Structures are given as structure tokens and as C-alpha cells.
Amino acid sequence: MIADAIRADIASGKLAADQRLPSESELAEAHGVSRATVREALKRLAAQSLIRTRRGAAGGAFVHRQSFEEACADMASKATLLIGLNEIDIATACEARFALERGCMRLAAKHRGPEHLDIMRREIARQKDPELSDEAFCASDVAFHRALVDAAGNPVLSWQLAAAVEGIEPLMNMITYRQRDRDAVIGLHEAIADALEARVGSKLEILIDYLREQTLRTAHAAQGHRLAAKPESPHPRD
Amino acid sequence: MIADAIRADIASGKLAADQRLPSESELAEAHGVSRATVREALKRLAAQSLIRTRRGAAGGAFVHRQSFEEACADMASKATLLIGLNEIDIATACEARFALERGCMRLAAKHRGPEHLDIMRREIARQKDPELSDEAFCASDVAFHRALVDAAGNPVLSWQLAAAVEGIEPLMNMITYRQRDRDAVIGLHEAIADALEARVGSKLEILIDYLREQTLRTAHAAQGHRLAAKPESPHPRD
DNA sequence: ATTTGCTTAAATGTCTGACAAATGAAAACA
DNA sequence: TGTTTTCATTTGTCAGACATTTAAGCAAAT
Known part of the structure; x- marks a missing residue:
């Protein structure tokens, strides 16, 4: 050929x-x-x-020498299709997303610059607007986490994570956030921004865990029937 | 269109x-x-x-309903091209790979089955053969880590990680392992298998950190000139 | 009754030749 | 010198034809 x-x-x-x-x-x-x-x-x-x-x-x-920027967009759309066609549920997608993100936290704490904090604080401010639609809230959430991952200063990581986060955006858009849920997420976002500013990687990892649990709770409440089918593993935790 | x-x-x-x-x-x-x-x-x-x-x-x-298997191969070849065309150095690629892998460890500890341990122990046995070529050692390393990530039981994670690990295989193949380096890697692999068997996620994370440092040392020794250009960040650790 | 071989229809794969549209560069002109 | 026109090159699209592959139907032989 x-x-x-x-x-x-x-x-x-x-x-x-x-x-x-x-x-x-x-x-x-x-x-x-x-x-x-x-x-x-x-x-x-x-x-x-x-x-x-x-x-x-x-x-x-x-x-054409493809840039990471373009590759990112490709990957994200590919991830969206994959997740859609293979009927991945929100729980699995969230688990993957936050696991990957957690892995970047110590690097982010080490390499973050002021520009990353600026973006994150700006998005937090936007998220506080109660008039924001669920889609816009999700988009702002994606921008926030993208900045968080970019803070790791590793193009390969940014590329992979952006694909994961943006790829599951359609799934996240199916969630309807109550104001209480939004407040909880925003509170965690602020704590994350503070921990990133103070460069405390270990705290960032804990906060990401909280955020994962919060997101899963919200998703569960919004469409519990989709998660109910996935029983918790009987294996003990470490 | x-x-x-x-x-x-x-x-x-x-x-x-x-x-x-x-x-x-x-x-x-x-x-x-x-x-x-x-x-x-x-x-x-x-x-x-x-x-x-x-x-x-x-x-x-x-x-065509693309399987994660196929998407994996696509992603890996794309990652290889990206890394090659954008001249990503081994340090950056390793940093990304181990950061992502570290994020999966707690899930792997939770969800691993006997089949994952089997694969890992088999690959460890293969790695002990001193006649193994560097390429074959790398390939076995990839198989080992692939099983480790698959143990997390999350197809999205497996997909992303396999792409990352296989994508940088060409870079890793440029490394020449001395027997001492191989022994160190194999020792860590055995410790990882043991920790996974005991389902101790926190220990897995620490071992991955060790493995990252060991890999970087080996890469550094093999081609120090490529890493010398990347100075350590002046920022403090957390 | 089952297998085998032939025919046929439908679809993709490829080829040919032509024209349209865009674009940069050279030529003509003021 | 600066502007406009012309022109050659290259991709984009079209129409029609033929080749190749494949499944299904049918008929004859075993």
C-alpha cells in the first residue's frame, strides 16, 4: 500500500x-x-x-509535525467515541480520570507557576455564579483541571490527561448539579488551589480523593441506576 | 463535509x-x-x-465498534510518533509514565486477580535470564507493567497507560542495561509483585517511585548528555 | 439428500480523462 | 518602481467505465 x-x-x-x-x-x-x-x-x-x-x-x-496541542484534541475526541461506543459508565470513567490526575499532583506541586494558579482562581470565580448552566459549569471544571495538570509541566502528561478529562466531558454533562453539590466542588477547588500554591503535593492527593468521592456521589444521585449494577469489590483495602 | x-x-x-x-x-x-x-x-x-x-x-x-485493544495500538503508535517528532527526552517520558502508573497502584491493589500476578511472576522469571537482549528485556518490562496496570481492572486506565508505556518503548530501547541495573529492576519488580499480592497500595506507590529513580539513573548513565540539558527545578518539595 | 460447480448480482477497488478552483510567480503595464 | 494581469501548477471534484471480490441462488452430479 x-x-x-x-x-x-x-x-x-x-x-x-x-x-x-x-x-x-x-x-x-x-x-x-x-x-x-x-x-x-x-x-x-x-x-x-x-x-x-x-x-x-x-x-x-x-x-505535518503534529503538536501536542493538536494530538490532545484528537485524543479527546477519540476517547469520547471510545467511551460512548463501549458504554463505559460514569463510575469507571471517573475512577480512571481521578487516578491519573492523582498521579500528577506531586509534580504539579513541584513545577506549578503563577499562571496556573491564575487560571484556576479565575475558573473558581466563574463557578461561583449560580446562574451558570450545568454545561458551562462542567466546561469550567474541565478548564480548572486542565490548568492543574498543566502545572506538572510535562507535555506528555498534559496530553494524556487532557484527553481523559475532556473525553469524559459528555458523560459529566449528563449530571445535574444541585447547588449543594456545586458548593462542595467549589470548596474542594479552592482547597486544591491553596494546596497547589503552598506546593503541598501530599495534600493535593488527598483533596483529589475527596473530589473523586464527591463527584461519584453527585453522579450516583443523578443516575443511581447506572451505578447500581457495579457492586463493590469484596477485596479488602490495603 | x-x-x-x-x-x-x-x-x-x-x-x-x-x-x-x-x-x-x-x-x-x-x-x-x-x-x-x-x-x-x-x-x-x-x-x-x-x-x-x-x-x-x-x-x-x-x-466499527473499536475495542480498547485496538485503540491501545493506535494510541501507542501515535504516542511513539509524537514523542519522536517532538524530541521528548527520556526523563520527561519516564516522569509521565511513572506518574500515571503510580496513580493506578491503589486500584491495582484493590482489584488485582491471580492472573495478573501470574503474568508478572512469569515475566520476572524471564527477566532473570542473563542471555536476554536489551530489547527483549524491555519488551518483558512492558508486559510486566501492562499486567500491573490491567490489575486495576479499569479499561480506560489500561488503555491510557498501555499507550504511554508502549509509546515510550522505542526510547527505552535506546538504553543499555548493565547486569547491575537489571538486578536492581528485577528486585523492584519482585517487591512490586509481593506488594500487589498482599494488596498494599501504599507500598506499591513507594516502589514505583523507586523504580522511577532507578530507571532515570540507568537512562542517565546510558545517555547523560540528553538529560544534562534539563536542570533540576529550584522549587522545594512538599 | 448432499455436495459440487456455475451463474449472477451487488458492492468495493481502480483507472481514465476532463474540468473547476485556488495560488504563487512571472510578465505586462502604468 | 509599483500595480495589475496572465499563466502554469496543483489539488478538488466529477462522470463513466471496467476489474475484482463476495454471497446467494440454481442446477447437475454423486
């Missing part, structure tokens, strides 16, 4: 970033296929963000 | 898994475009694993 050949060239570094591929007609002749076939292969590569095409005189297909 | 329309239908659940899409000719007529254009759109969806095509009498495009 011609797409695989080009893909291998990119992965191996034979084709450098931003380098222009031969034109469709040339590729067709070189590989002994028609232009239509080449185009389908290029579309496939474009769907994987390996190339970008421009048309016009200096146009063509160019090797 | 016709591809986006179909994608939206799949994401929204309007098109169920394994459902057959209209034929290319019908799609072309329905959307008022040519069959070639439809084909390019379908190729794009196929590249994202949203559909699979079969040819023949009962052929066509079918909505």
Missing part, C-alpha cells in the same frame, strides 16, 4: 517535517497507480494528521 | 455499531457529490477506525 510506504518514510525520518511530497500525478506514476488511488491514500494519511495539503501553484502535500 | 456528517451520526449513536452504511453510489446521490468524493471521505473515516469496508455482494461500509 502506498500510504504505508509514505507513513514509514515519515516515521523513519526519511521525510522531514514540512517537507513537500511529490505531486499526486508524480506519486501516481512513481507507484504505478492512478491519481484517484493516490488521493485516497493521501486522504488516509491526512486523517492521521501525518500530512497536510494545500492547493495552488506551490501547493501539495506536506509532512 | 460528508465525512463529518457520518462521523457525527456515529458519535451521536444514530448509526449503531456494525450497522451497514448506504452504498457508495447511494451516499453519492444522497449528498449530491460524486462517488470518488464519497470514497475519499470513507477512506478518511476508515483511517480513524470508525468504519470498516468489505467488498462483495453483502459488502459495504460498516460502523
Whole structure:
């Protein structure tokens, strides 16, 4: 397959970033296929963000060096689809999300800068508006946690976590928050911001645990029937 | 774009898994475009694993319910490309990997079954073979950690972690292990297996920290020049 | 009654040739 | 010199044709 050949060239570094591929007609002749076939292969590569095409005189297909930013968006939409198609329940998704997030807390405490605190405090202020819709509250929550994870200063972590958090946003949007629930979440957010400011990683881990339990309680109240089917494990805790 | 329309239908659940899409000719007529254009759109969806095509009498495009297994492989290859193209160093990748893994330890302690321990002990036995090549040692390491993460019993976690661990395998393969390093790693692996068997999550977290430091030391010794450029943060620990 | 082989229809896979649209660069012009 | 026009190049789309694969139906032979 011609797409695989080009893909291998990119992965191996034979084709450098931003380098222009031969034109469709040339590729067709070189590989002994028609232009239509080449185009389908290029579309496939474009769907994987390996190339970008421009048309016009200096146009063509160019090797695209995907940024973590873009990869993030890809991953998030992929995670959303995966979770949707495989009928993952809120409890499982939450468990995963908070487990991953918890792992970043000590790094976040170590590497956080003032800009991360700024974003988090701004989102907390927004969350206090009682007129906020549930969707907007969720979106603000995502922004808050994204800043929290970015504070770890590790692009790989930010990439993975953003995908997890944004991927389950549709699930979280199904939750209806009562004002009491919102107050509890906001209180924890403030405690998290304080602990991050003071760089106390151990406290951050505990607060994330609280937040997980709070979120699960809220989700449980909103759609208890979906969680009821998942019995608690009989294994003892450590 | 016709591809986006179909994608939206799949994401929204309007098109169920394994459902057959209209034929290319019908799609072309329905959307008022040519069959070639439809084909390019379908190729794009196929590249994202949203559909699979079969040819023949009962052929066509079918909505593909991607399994976590497949998504894992996709993610891993994507992570490899990302890390390679963006020149992520081993230290950053390791930091991310062990941070995420650490987050799963308490869940793993809670939900692990005998099969996870079996796999881990088998891989440990394999790692003890001094004739093992560095690549094979790495591969066994990946299998060990994969079982460790699977023990958490959360498909979303397994998916994310497997991608992270396998994605950085090429980086890890650049490390040459001395026998002393291998012994240290194997010792930690045995301690991890023991702690998992005893379901002591807190000890697992500590052991993961040790393993991270051991791995970083090994990587540092093997290619100190790549890590030397990243100075330690001046911030205090918690 | 069961198996085997042939035919046929439906669908994707590919090819060919053409035209439309965008785009950058060179040429023509003021 | 600066502006406009023209032009060549390249991707985007279309229409129609043929090749290939596959399932299903049918008929003949065992």
C-alpha cells in the first residue's frame, strides 16, 4: 500500500517535517497507480494528521509535525467515541480520570507557576455564579483541571490527561448539579488551589480523593441506576 | 463535509455499531457529490477506525465498534510518533509514565486477580535470564507493567497507560542495561509483585517511585548528555 | 439428500480523462 | 518602481467505465 510506504518514510525520518511530497500525478506514476488511488491514500494519511495539503501553484502535500496541542484534541475526541461506543459508565470513567490526575499532583506541586494558579482562581470565580448552566459549569471544571495538570509541566502528561478529562466531558454533562453539590466542588477547588500554591503535593492527593468521592456521589444521585449494577469489590483495602 | 456528517451520526449513536452504511453510489446521490468524493471521505473515516469496508455482494461500509485493544495500538503508535517528532527526552517520558502508573497502584491493589500476578511472576522469571537482549528485556518490562496496570481492572486506565508505556518503548530501547541495573529492576519488580499480592497500595506507590529513580539513573548513565540539558527545578518539595 | 460447480448480482477497488478552483510567480503595464 | 494581469501548477471534484471480490441462488452430479 502506498500510504504505508509514505507513513514509514515519515516515521523513519526519511521525510522531514514540512517537507513537500511529490505531486499526486508524480506519486501516481512513481507507484504505478492512478491519481484517484493516490488521493485516497493521501486522504488516509491526512486523517492521521501525518500530512497536510494545500492547493495552488506551490501547493501539495506536506509532512505535518503534529503538536501536542493538536494530538490532545484528537485524543479527546477519540476517547469520547471510545467511551460512548463501549458504554463505559460514569463510575469507571471517573475512577480512571481521578487516578491519573492523582498521579500528577506531586509534580504539579513541584513545577506549578503563577499562571496556573491564575487560571484556576479565575475558573473558581466563574463557578461561583449560580446562574451558570450545568454545561458551562462542567466546561469550567474541565478548564480548572486542565490548568492543574498543566502545572506538572510535562507535555506528555498534559496530553494524556487532557484527553481523559475532556473525553469524559459528555458523560459529566449528563449530571445535574444541585447547588449543594456545586458548593462542595467549589470548596474542594479552592482547597486544591491553596494546596497547589503552598506546593503541598501530599495534600493535593488527598483533596483529589475527596473530589473523586464527591463527584461519584453527585453522579450516583443523578443516575443511581447506572451505578447500581457495579457492586463493590469484596477485596479488602490495603 | 460528508465525512463529518457520518462521523457525527456515529458519535451521536444514530448509526449503531456494525450497522451497514448506504452504498457508495447511494451516499453519492444522497449528498449530491460524486462517488470518488464519497470514497475519499470513507477512506478518511476508515483511517480513524470508525468504519470498516468489505467488498462483495453483502459488502459495504460498516460502523466499527473499536475495542480498547485496538485503540491501545493506535494510541501507542501515535504516542511513539509524537514523542519522536517532538524530541521528548527520556526523563520527561519516564516522569509521565511513572506518574500515571503510580496513580493506578491503589486500584491495582484493590482489584488485582491471580492472573495478573501470574503474568508478572512469569515475566520476572524471564527477566532473570542473563542471555536476554536489551530489547527483549524491555519488551518483558512492558508486559510486566501492562499486567500491573490491567490489575486495576479499569479499561480506560489500561488503555491510557498501555499507550504511554508502549509509546515510550522505542526510547527505552535506546538504553543499555548493565547486569547491575537489571538486578536492581528485577528486585523492584519482585517487591512490586509481593506488594500487589498482599494488596498494599501504599507500598506499591513507594516502589514505583523507586523504580522511577532507578530507571532515570540507568537512562542517565546510558545517555547523560540528553538529560544534562534539563536542570533540576529550584522549587522545594512538599 | 448432499455436495459440487456455475451463474449472477451487488458492492468495493481502480483507472481514465476532463474540468473547476485556488495560488504563487512571472510578465505586462502604468 | 509599483500595480495589475496572465499563466502554469496543483489539488478538488466529477462522470463513466471496467476489474475484482463476495454471497446467494440454481442446477447437475454423486
